[in-house]
Amino acid sequence: MSSFPSSFFQALTEALGADAVQTGQAIAPRHHSDWSGAPPVQPLALVRPRSTAEVAAVLRLAHAQGVPVVPQGGLTGLAGAAVPHAQGIALSLERMNAIESVDAAAATLTVQAGATLQAVQEAAGAQGLLFGVDLGARGSCQIGGNLSTNAGGNGVLQFGMMREQCLGLEVVLADGTVLPMLRPMLKNNTGYDLKQLFIGAEGTLGVITRAVLRLHPAPAAKVTALVALADFEAALTLLGRLQQRFAGSVAAFELMWRDFVEASLKWQSLREPFDQPHAFVALVDVAGSDEAGLRAALEELLGEAMEAGLAQDAVIAQSQAQAGTLWKIREATAELPTHMHPPINFDVSLPLADIGRFAAQCRATFDARWPGHTAVFFGHVGDGNLHLSVDGATVDHDEAGVERIVYDKVAQFQGSVSAEHGIGTHKKPYLGASRTQEELAAMRAIKAALDPKGLMNPGKVLG
Ligand SMILES: Cc1cc2nc3c(=O)[nH]c(=O)nc-3n(C[C@H](O)[C@H](O)[C@H](O)COP(=O)(O)OP(=O)(O)OC[C@H]3O[C@@H](n4cnc5c(N)ncnc54)[C@H](O)[C@@H]3O)c2cc1C
Incomplete structure (x- = not known):
C-alpha cells in the first residue's frame, strides 16, 4: 500500500466493494507475470470488476489520481505485455466472463x-x-x-x-x-x-x-494427416497443391522441423510417427462436409505427392482420437518452459518463400557461435509464421545475442518481429526492425490522443 493514495483505495472499494480489490499477499502470484517468463512484479492492487460500469469507474478514478493500469486476461501472453506496473493496478477481466x-x-x-x-x-x-x-x-x-x-x-x-x-x-x-x-x-x-x-x-x-x-x-467433417517431407521447398509445393485441391478448406498447415519433432516426441514420451526420421513433418487439416469423400481426396493427393517424390511418407488419421494424437506432436509448445532453461522464444513472420532459408541461416549462425546448442523450429507456416525456441542454457544465456541474430535476419528478409504474440516488453527494442520512424510517430500520436496521461499499460509496445 506504500505509495498508493489511501483516498484512491477507499474510492475503489466504495465503487466496487471490498471483494473486488486485493492488495499485498492477497494477490495470487499468478497475477505478477504472464507466460513469457518475464520477472514477476507485484502491483499495488489487483482490481476485479464485474461490469463495464465498474471498469469505467476504476479507470475514471485511476485517471484522476494518475495511477497506471495494466489490463490482465488469462495471462498466457508470451510478450510480457500483461506484467503489472509496480506503482499501478492490475485490472483483471476474469469476473466478466459471460x-x-x-x-x-x-x-x-x-x-x-x-x-x-x-x-x-x-x-x-x-x-x-x-x-x-x-x-x-x-x-x-x-x-x-x-x-x-x-x-x-x-x-x-x-x-x-x-x-x-x-x-x-x-x-x-x-x-x-x-x-x-x-x-x-x-x-x-x-x-x-x-x-x-x-x-x-x-x-x-x-x-x-x-x-x-x-x-x-462448423464443417461436418475434418480430416487430419501427417506428411513427411525432405525439404522446405517440398512443403511449399505441397501446401500449394492442397490449396488448389481443397480451395478455402485447408484448415491448418503446421510445419515442424526435425529438431522440434524429436524434442516433442521425447518430452511427451510419444512414438515416432513414421518408420524413420524425416527432415520436415507437416500437420494438415482439411475441412468439408463429407468425411469419406474428404479422406479419399486427401489420400489421392498424398498418394500422387509420394509417387512424384514430393512427400516421403504420410499417415491419415482414421478417427478424431487419432487426429488428436497427431496434433499432440505440434502442441508440445506447452512443454517448452519445462524442458528449456529458459526457452528464448520467437514468433516472426516472413515472406513464405524465404522461411526455409531464414531458418537455415539462423541455425548456421547459432551453430557457429554456440556449437551443440539446442533450438527447435516450427510454426503456422501456411500463414508465413515461424516460431523458434532456443534453449538459453545452451547459448550461455545470451538472450540478447540470440535476439540480435534473429531480428537482424528478420529485418534483412523484410519480415515482422511479431507475427501473432505482440510486442509487450520483450520485442519493444526490436520494433524498429519492422516499423519505420514515421509509422512509430503515427502510433505515438494515436497513443497520446487516446491516453494523454500515458496510464494505460505504460512501458509496453511503445517507449
Ligand atoms: C501454450 C500456449 C500456446 C499459444 N499459442 C498461441 C498461438 O498459436 N497463437 C497466438 O496468437 N498466441 C498463442 N499463445 C499466446 C497467448 O495465448 C495469446 O497471446 C493470447 O491471445 C493471450 O490472451 P490472454 O487472455 O492470456 O492475455 P494476457 O496474457 O492476459 O494479456 C495479453 C495482452 O492483452 C492485454 N489485455 C488482456 N485483456 C485485455 C482487455 N480485456 N482489454 C485490453 N487489454 C487486454 C494485456 O494487457 C496484455 O497486453 C500461446 C500461449 C501459450 C501459453
Whole structure:
C-alpha cells in the first residue's frame, strides 16, 4: 500500500466493494507475470470488476489520481505485455466472463471480454457453428486478451486472425469514457474503424469489455494427416497443391522441423510417427462436409505427392482420437518452459518463400557461435509464421545475442518481429526492425490522443 493514495483505495472499494480489490499477499502470484517468463512484479492492487460500469469507474478514478493500469486476461501472453506496473493496478477481466448471446441465424456471438476462448468455441459449437480462432492456450486465454494481441493460432489459413473475427467492440478509454461500438453488422463504413485500433494494442489504448464476434458454419467433417517431407521447398509445393485441391478448406498447415519433432516426441514420451526420421513433418487439416469423400481426396493427393517424390511418407488419421494424437506432436509448445532453461522464444513472420532459408541461416549462425546448442523450429507456416525456441542454457544465456541474430535476419528478409504474440516488453527494442520512424510517430500520436496521461499499460509496445 506504500505509495498508493489511501483516498484512491477507499474510492475503489466504495465503487466496487471490498471483494473486488486485493492488495499485498492477497494477490495470487499468478497475477505478477504472464507466460513469457518475464520477472514477476507485484502491483499495488489487483482490481476485479464485474461490469463495464465498474471498469469505467476504476479507470475514471485511476485517471484522476494518475495511477497506471495494466489490463490482465488469462495471462498466457508470451510478450510480457500483461506484467503489472509496480506503482499501478492490475485490472483483471476474469469476473466478466459471460457469453451474453449467440445469434445462430446471423452467426454472431456477443461476449464479455473475460470469457475464455474455449467457452466461446463451445458456445458456438452448441449451435452448430464454429469460432475461427484456436490456439493451445484456449482453456485459459480470454477473448479480451485474444483481441488485444490480435491472436492467430491454428485457423488463420482459413478464417484469418482475431481482427477478422470481430464485428463490434465495447471499449473503456483511459479516462473512463465508454465507446459502445457493438453493432453486429458485417458492413459498416462510417468513417474510421475505431475498434481496429484496440485490436492488437495490448491494452495500451483502453480496456476491451465486450465484443461481438463473427462465427462460421462448423464443417461436418475434418480430416487430419501427417506428411513427411525432405525439404522446405517440398512443403511449399505441397501446401500449394492442397490449396488448389481443397480451395478455402485447408484448415491448418503446421510445419515442424526435425529438431522440434524429436524434442516433442521425447518430452511427451510419444512414438515416432513414421518408420524413420524425416527432415520436415507437416500437420494438415482439411475441412468439408463429407468425411469419406474428404479422406479419399486427401489420400489421392498424398498418394500422387509420394509417387512424384514430393512427400516421403504420410499417415491419415482414421478417427478424431487419432487426429488428436497427431496434433499432440505440434502442441508440445506447452512443454517448452519445462524442458528449456529458459526457452528464448520467437514468433516472426516472413515472406513464405524465404522461411526455409531464414531458418537455415539462423541455425548456421547459432551453430557457429554456440556449437551443440539446442533450438527447435516450427510454426503456422501456411500463414508465413515461424516460431523458434532456443534453449538459453545452451547459448550461455545470451538472450540478447540470440535476439540480435534473429531480428537482424528478420529485418534483412523484410519480415515482422511479431507475427501473432505482440510486442509487450520483450520485442519493444526490436520494433524498429519492422516499423519505420514515421509509422512509430503515427502510433505515438494515436497513443497520446487516446491516453494523454500515458496510464494505460505504460512501458509496453511503445517507449
Ligand atoms: C501454450 C500456449 C500456446 C499459444 N499459442 C498461441 C498461438 O498459436 N497463437 C497466438 O496468437 N498466441 C498463442 N499463445 C499466446 C497467448 O495465448 C495469446 O497471446 C493470447 O491471445 C493471450 O490472451 P490472454 O487472455 O492470456 O492475455 P494476457 O496474457 O492476459 O494479456 C495479453 C495482452 O492483452 C492485454 N489485455 C488482456 N485483456 C485485455 C482487455 N480485456 N482489454 C485490453 N487489454 C487486454 C494485456 O494487457 C496484455 O497486453 C500461446 C500461449 C501459450 C501459453
